[in-house]
Amino acid sequence: MTGTLWGIGIGPGDPELLTAKAIRLLGALPVLAWPAPLDGDGMARTIAAAYIPTDKIEIPIRLSFRPDRDDTDAAYGRAAETIAAHLTAGRDVGILCEGDPLFFGSFIYVLNRLRDRFPVQVVPGISSPMAAAAVAVKPLSLLEDAVAIIPATRSDDQILALLAPADSIVIMKVGRHLPRVKALLDRLGLLAGAVAVERATWPEQRLLPLAEATELSYFSLILVHK
Amino acid sequence: MTGTLWGIGIGPGDPELLTAKAIRLLGALPVLAWPAPLDGDGMARTIAAAYIPTDKIEIPIRLSFRPDRDDTDAAYGRAAETIAAHLTAGRDVGILCEGDPLFFGSFIYVLNRLRDRFPVQVVPGISSPMAAAAVAVKPLSLLEDAVAIIPATRSDDQILALLAPADSIVIMKVGRHLPRVKALLDRLGLLAGAVAVERATWPEQRLLPLAEATELSYFSLILVHK
DSSP, rough: OOEEEEEOOOOOOOEEEEEEEEHHHHHHOSSSEEOOOOOSSSSHHHHHHOOOOTTTTEEEEEOOOSOOOOHHHHHHHHHHHHHHHHHHHHOOEEEEESSSBBBBBBBHHHHHHTTTTEEOOOOEEOHHHHHHHHHHTOOOBBBTTEEEEETTTTTTHHHHHHHTTTTEEEEEEGGGGHHHHHHHHHHHOOOTTTTTSSSTTTTTOOEEEGGOOOOOOOOEEEEEEE | OOOOEEEOOOOOOOOSBBBBHHHHHHHHHHEEEEEEOOOSSSHHHHHGGGGGTTTEEEEEOOOOOOHHHHHHHHHHHHHHHHHHHHTTOOOOOOEEBBOOBBOOHHHHHHHHHTTSSSSEEEEEOOOOOHHHHHHHHHOOOOOTTTEEEETTSHHHHHHHHHHTTOOOEEEEEEEEGGHHHHHHHHHTTOOOOOOOSSSSSTOOOOOGGGGGSSSOOOOEEEEEEE
């Protein structure tokens, strides 16, 4: 009997935004793995800390802040083998995922390495567009609205092609792309109605009109509704 | 002291997918309102039933299954006045919302009527694209992927314009639009990789390759990754 690999969404930051199912599994599963910086616990472990009993086997998956593809491959390759050993021994393993496991989640790196060998279950989590909309009390979509979710790392031309036919736009991972994205939205007449949300639902959360934003972290997003 | 209007996301269907915050508020708020059919409790009240104490003041917001704009305006107009009376009397009111309150949520009809008169708080919920991806164990997005979320009610030309520049596509509210959407995806070579999920996380949930789907309810969506 092999164990099951669980991808567990733990939401955007507020520990009260874990689901009842995620909380139950954090208590029940014998092994938990979580993405982490080179030192310390990292965001996922921090969000879930209150729900993790002290008797767990824990596997930090350590990566530098902006890893290249080789770093990522190496770290997840090693983690997948450690996790596979527990699964082979019949122990279920939960992977903690900020937000939702399958929406820009590093869980996908583990999933792609192990899904052919072990049973997999995923527990969805609150993701950052919904968390940011809640913080801003700003509707994302209604009725026939189409929503485009666009990483700010894409080129201007790509962002424009995605944005033009949509009614509602979420621009993620803003960080150093802020001036370029602001200029692009300004050209389209969309700057005035746009809001920026940084670290939604964390104690240090910021909500501001995009026009007033002069710097935003990587953990920021922009909401626009035409 | 007026009360606060709370939009409370209760997730896609599985009662274990409510957040700890939603569960706490269902226990604590004195008045709860929920969208409902002309008879009975409706989906939102059904999902949350186990968390609702018997001493609540409850306000069903009753609508036929496919209301027109006038029906919706009339029902939400009446509900907003009932809710406003409680808020004016200092009682907090929670609106139960399937999925997320601000992502295709009827909470927006209440919000638009009352946000200028009362304080508002929103608790995000697990929404159907993330729930369906979890059921299918199918990644929505990674790294620089752009995601387009498109109601099937849009025209072919609009769907094509939204779909063409995206890496990942979620087509919502499929229902009677199934044959048209299948034909459109087939023309683009995207039918073979597409999956359909109906009533994600409900006991009667269905997951199937889109190519094999011959009918799907309104509460279905299609996931495609190029």
